[in-house]
Amino acid sequence: MYFESLDIQSGNKVEAKQVSVMDNRKAMDQFLYSVQKRAFQMARIATGCEQDAMDIVQDAMMGLVKSYSDKPENEWHGLFFKILQSRIYDHYRRGSVKNKIFSWFRAEKHDDEDEGGIDPVQLAADQHGVSPEMKLQLGQATEQVVEAVAALPIRQQQAFLLRLWEGMSVAETAESMGVSEGSVKTHYSRALASLKQRLEGYW
Amino acid sequence: MVDEKKDPFEEKDFEAKLKQSLDNSVDELSQQTLANLNEIRQQALNGKQANASKFQWALWGPAGGLVAAAVVAAVWVGNPAVQPSNSIDDLELLTSEEDLELMEDIEFVAWLMEQEIDHAG
Known part of the structure; x- marks a missing residue:
């Protein structure tokens, strides 16, 4: 009778663990579903390429599932967008490496002295814009805004999208971007000013 | 003298319009894109690395x-x-x-x- 009771308890624990794993997977599925479209659009605006954006979002999803599934659910949002931003920056850095190497092969005269040691992400601005296929999908008003956001320097773009669209606090945005809170405020303020100027007269 | 202070109501209105436009942009994603997103989500949940572009x-x-x-x-x-x-x-x-x-x-x-x-x- 005693052993039977133990078996039941042990069985209950296994069952409870299975339920917990299933609940965790379901919760993760729901979370990823809730952010996937905005994450894709952020990456697409940043890269100007659907396929690159899809790869970036996939990497971010896999990174979250693989490394942070056991973290509390309320931390997933910040962690996911931190991974996403990191992948977007990697994309820019690779683009920067590509440009440097091609310019080297083409033996173009290029004065790099002023850029020494500066993060290419800081310098990157509107490298891609809005792709033709994206324009086809967007209405005119939406297209204007997406184009204006795509034209922002990448740091301003990310600060703006995380703060306004994802509704992150200044502290959360700073954590996701890996910059100071003051920097987030500056980037956001500049982004808003640029967008106002660019969209002036349209609204 | 020009008042350079930001009008908070105007700014909130501007931000609301921007947010609405960004929401609209997501609503206009193609069916193919949505299907791809669902696929990569399931792959991530299953721990699979496969994808076409790679x-x-x-x-x-x-x-x-x-x-x-x-x-x-x-x-x-x-x-x-x-x-x-x-x-x-x-x-x-x-x-x-x-x-x-x-x-x-x-x-x-x-x-x-x-x-x-x-x-x-």
Whole structure:
């Protein structure tokens, strides 16, 4: 009778663990579903390429599932967008490496002295814009805004999208971007000013 | 004198319009894009790495490997003083993470060069 009771308890624990794993997977599925479209659009605006954006979002999803599934659910949002931003920056850095190497092969005269040691992400601005296929999908008003956001320097773009669209606090945005809170405020303020100027007269 | 202070109501209204436009942009994603997003989400949940675009790396990997081999050969021929070594230290250097990253970068550059040539052609 005693052993039977133990078996039941042990069985209950296994069952409870299975339920917990299933609940965790379901919760993760729901979370990823809730952010996937905005994450894709952020990456697409940043890269100007659907396929690159899809790869970036996939990497971010896999990174979250693989490394942070056991973290509390309320931390997933910040962690996911931190991974996403990191992948977007990697994309820019690779683009920067590509440009440097091609310019080297083409033996173009290029004065790099002023850029020494500066993060290419800081310098990157509107490298891609809005792709033709994206324009086809967007209405005119939406297209204007997406184009204006795509034209922002990448740091301003990310600060703006995380703060306004994802509704992150200044502290959360700073954590996701890996910059100071003051920097987030500056980037956001500049982004808003640029967008106002660019969209002036349209609204 | 011009009042340079921001009108909070105007600014909130502007931000609301921007947010609405961004929401609209997501609503207009194609069915194919949505299907792809659902697919990669399931792959992530199942821990699968497969995807279509990374297939191209498999195609260009060998080409990158050839370019890398050519670069190594050129350095080798250009620097005959370098002697082969079988020490464990060298093996560690060759298999270190940094060297693997370098090889990946070389393959990546080779692929990019091919892309440039294709687009130029």
